[in-house]
Amino acid sequence: MAFVLSLLLVFGTAVLVVSNFGASEDGRAAWATGQMIHAQYPWLLLASLVGGAVLGLVSLRNARWRRWPVVATECFVAAIVVWYVASYSWLPERSLNVAVGDDFPAYSLLAHDAKPRSFDAGADIDDTGRLYIFYRGDW
Amino acid sequence: MLAVSVDPPDVSARLRARLESRITFLSDPRSELLDQLGIRHRDPPGRETDIAFPTAILVDAQGKIRWIYQSDTYRQRARPDEIFTAIEAMTARERS
Numbered sequence: 001m002a003f004v005l006s007l008l009l010v011f012g013t014a015v016l017v018v019s020n021f022g023a024s025e026d027g028r029a030a031w032a033t034g035q036m037i038h039a040q041y042p043w044l045l046l047a048s049l050v051g052g053a054v055l056g057l058v059s060l061r062n063a064r065w066r067r068w069p070v071v072a073t074e075c076f077v078a079a080i081v082v083w084y085v086a087s088y089s090w091l092p093e094r095s096l097n098v099a100v101g102d103d104f105p106a107y108s109l110l111a112h113d114a115k116p117r118s119f120d121a122g123a124d125i126d127d128t129g130r131l132y133i134f135y136r137g138d139w
Numbered sequence: 140m141l142a143v144s145v146d147p148p149d150v151s152a153r154l155r156a157r158l159e160s161r162i163t164f165l166s167d168p169r170s171e172l173l174d175q176l177g178i179r180h181r182d183p184p185g186r187e188t189d190i191a192f193p194t195a196i197l198v199d200a201q202g203k204i205r206w207i208y209q210s211d212t213y214r215q216r217a218r219p220d221e222i223f224t225a226i227e228a229m230t231a232r233e234r235s
Contacts, residue, residue, distance in 0.1 A: 038218050040211055088184075089212040094192055097177035100207060104198045105175035109143075112151040112164040121202025129205075129229060130141060130198045131222065134178055134191040136213065137144030 003059035003067060009052025010074040013045055014081075046082060053078040104132075141165055143172065145190050167191075178209075197225050205229045 013032075020030035035042035056071035098105070103121035111117045143165045144151065151164035165172075170189050173179040178192040195217045197206035206225035208217040 036214055037216050040215065085212075085214070089214045091180065091192060091210060091213055094180075094209075095177055096207070096209070097175060098196075098204055098207075100204050102204050103202050104196065104204055105172065107165075107167075107172045107175070109165045109167055109172065110148045111166065112148050112155050114148045114152075117163065117165060119202070127200060129200050129226075131226070132194075132196045132198065133140065133142045134173070134176075134194040134196070135142060135144050136180075136183075136186075136190045136193060137146040138150070138186070138190075 002055045003063070003071075006052045006055035006059060006071070006074060009048045009055065010077055013048045013052070014077055017045065041085060046085060049078040049081055104130075143167055143191065145170060145173070145188060195222065197222075197229060199229055199233065205232075 016032040017036060020033040029037055032045065035045050053071075053074045056074045060067060060071055104119065106118070106120040106122075108116055108118035140162045141164070142151075142160075142162060145168050146154070146166060147168055148164075148166045151166055154160075155162075155164050167173055170179045170191075173189075173191050176194070176196070178194045179189050180192045181189050183190050193210040193213060193216060195206075195208040196204055199205050206229065208221065208225075210216065
C-alpha cells in the first residue's frame with residue numbers, strides 16, 4: 001500500500017509537471033508549471049516528491065529485492081528536483097544599473113525582421129508606454 | 140511590448156513565428172542594452188555565450204522606468220497579474 005502510494009506521489013507529480021508544460025488557461029500557466037515558474041519554492045511539489053520517496057524507502061522493509069530499483073529511481077527523481085529547485089536554478093548576485101524613476105537607456109538594436117529599432121528617452125514620447133521582457137534566449 | 144534576448148534576428152524570427160506572436164523581438168547580441176541595465180548573465184552554466192537575466196521592465200510614455208521584475212532563479216518569471224498590477228499603477232499615476 002505504501003509502495004503504491006509512493007509510486008503515485010513521485011511519478012504522478014513528475015508526470016503532472018511535464019504534462020502541464022505548454023498547457024495554459026487564459027494565458028496563465030497550468031498549476032504544476034505555474035508552481036515551477038512562479039513560486040520561489042514549489043513546496044507542494046517538493047513535499048509530494050520527497051514524501052513519496054520516503055514512503056518508498058519505508059515500503060522496502062520485508063519487501064522483495066525487485067522493488068529496490070524502483071525505489072532507487074524514486075529517490076533519484078526526488079533528489080534531482082530538490083537539487084534543481086534549491087541550488088542549480090538560482091541565479092548569481094547581480095547589481096542593476098537602473099532604478100525605478102530612471103530613464104530607460106537609449107538603444108539601437110535589430111529586430112526580428114532584421115530592421116533596426118531605436119529608442120531614446122529624451123526624444124521618443126510617442127506611445128503609451130512599453131513593457132520589455134528580457135529572456136534567456138536560444139529557445 | 141518587446142521581447143529582448145542575445146539571439147540573432149533570424150533565431151528571434153523563428154521563435155516569434157513558432158509562438159505566433161505579434162510583438163517585436165529585439166536582438167542584443169553584444170549585450171549592449173543588457174550592460175546598460177546591469178542584467179548580463181556572464182558565463183551561464185550550460186551556455187556558450189553571455190545571456191540576459193530574466194527581467195521585465197515597464198517604461199512609461201516619457202521613457203522613465205516604472206517597474207522592474209527580476210527573477211531569483213531562472214525558473215521564475217513575472218506572473219501576468221503582477222504585470223497587469225504594475226501597468227494599472229502606471230496608468231493611474233499618469234491620469235492623476
